[in-house]
Amino acid sequence: MTSFQKPTVLVLGVSGQIGGFVLEHLDKYPEALNVRITARRPEQVAALQQQGREAALLDLDNPTTFAAALHGVERVFLLTGYTVAMLTQSKTFVDAARKARVQHIVHLGVFGRWDCTDPHIGWHQLVETYIEASGISWTHIHPNMFMEQIPKFMRIRNDRFPIFWGPGRMGWIAAQDVGSVVATVLREGPAKHGGQNYWLSAEIAGGEELATIFSEVLGRPIRCDYKKPEDFAATMELTGDYSVEPWYAAGALEFLKQFSDGRMGDFGTVRDDTPYLTGEKPRSLRQWAQDHRLLLCLSISTDYGLPDQANA
Numbered sequence: 139m140t141s142f143q144k145p146t147v148l149v150l151g152v153s154g155q156i157g158g159f160v161l162e163h164l165d166k167y168p169e170a171l172n173v174r175i176t177a178r179r180p181e182q183v184a185a186l187q188q189q190g191r192e193a194a195l196l197d198l199d200n201p202t203t204f205a206a207a208l209h210g211v212e213r214v215f216l217l218t219g220y221t222v223a224m225l226t227q228s229k230t231f232v233d234a235a236r237k238a239r240v241q242h243i244v245h246l247g248v249f250g251r252w253d254c255t256d257p258h259i260g261w262h263q264l265v266e267t268y269i270e271a272s273g274i275s276w277t278h279i280h281p282n283m284f285m286e287q288i289p290k291f292m293r294i295r296n297d298r299f300p301i302f303w304g305p306g307r308m309g310w311i312a313a314q315d316v317g318s319v320v321a322t323v324l325r326e327g328p329a330k331h332g333g334q335n336y337w338l339s340a341e342i343a344g345g346e347e348l349a350t351i352f353s354e355v356l357g358r359p360i361r362c363d364y365k366k367p368e369d370f371a372a373t374m375e376l377t378g379d380y381s382v383e384p385w386y387a388a389g390a391l392e393f394l395k396q397f398s399d400g401r402m403g404d405f406g407t408v409r410d411d412t413p414y415l416t417g418e419k420p421r422s423l424r425q426w427a428q429d430h431r432l433l434l435c436l437s438i439s440t441d442y443g444l445p446d447q448a449n450a
């Protein structure tokens with residue numbers, strides 16, 4: 139504890155989508171926790187400190203950075219990126235957290251059923267099992283597909299967007315709601331949330347529902363093209379600005395295949411703990427699309443209907 143008796147929480151991944159929202163939420167409750175954020179380059183740490191942040195150097199690929207970052211920390215938000223390296227990163231980091239006497243790890247995982255056979259879902263499950271075996275109190279967060287994936291992998295071109303998993307309806311959650319849930323759990327701590335699994339899948343929608351929402355929000359007819367899971371790799375190359383390492387990309391492709399053929403049909407389920415944790419209803423896809431209309435517009439390849447900022 140600090141001199142103010144506030145627990146210190148170490149938050150990873152604040153430069154990314156979920157970690158950014160976690161920090162935004164924690165900033166609203168300055169009395170609750172002493173927040174220490176991390177970055178993996180010294181110049182980034184210095185810049186954050188200049189902004190008045192408590193910041194520590196932490197590179198998950200470099201365990202020599204762990205001890206100082208974890209010094210005096212009671213609670214941790216463990217987020218790893220889109221990489222198979224999450225296995226070694228999490229194993230070494232959890233070992234260090236044990237040595238640092240951390241009391242609670244909140245882990246960002248995935249919406250997988252325990253016996254699923256998809257690789258990247260399996261990696262997250264191995265990490266969760268390792269955390270549980272550490273003896274540190276844990277809370278596992280299981281979000282379904284982030285709505286933020288839409289402009290990345292389902293980019294609208296010439297009024298059409300691709301769906302890579304056939305006619306099934308996928309489960310969705312907004313990154314902002316994942317951030318609010320994680321921050322709430324961190325604030326309220328292990329006494330309330332230790333040993334809990336929380337599931338975040340607010341709504342299900344497939345190509346037809348998404349086409350209806352995009353058409354309404356953009357005010358023009360938008361249609362869905364059903365593609366094969368195998369076409370997904372080409373789309374990733376096409377989008378250009380989003381690179382995923384081959385191991386993780388192969389896991390994502392396997393996920394699309396297994397969702398299409400029904401083996402991972404449980405991802406098309408509404409199962410949502412958000413309101414129980416935050417007291418708020420999670421964002422709907424329609425609400426998310428309205429809030430991110432500009433992002434959707436930017437993903438249209440023609441100029442028609444673009445707001446001024448999008449052309450800047």
Ligand SMILES: NC(=O)c1ccc[n+]([C@@H]2O[C@H](COP(=O)([O-])OP(=O)(O)OC[C@H]3O[C@@H](n4cnc5c(N)ncnc54)[C@H](OP(=O)(O)O)[C@@H]3O)[C@@H](O)[C@H]2O)c1
Pocket residue numbers: 150151152153154155156157177178196197198199217218219220246247248249281282283284287
């Ligand atoms: N996309 C989905 O639909 C979905 C659904 C469920 C679960 N997930 C899970 O969500 C996680 C990714 O969350 P996100 O979308 O918020 O990721 P993100 O936006 O890509 O951000 C990743 C964050 O991790 C940091 N990071 C990466 N490598 C690091 C390292 N070696 N050491 C320290 N920090 C490192 C990045 O820092 P830098 O800025 O330095 O790179 C960044 O802050 C993954 O585990 C994924 O499996 C995703």
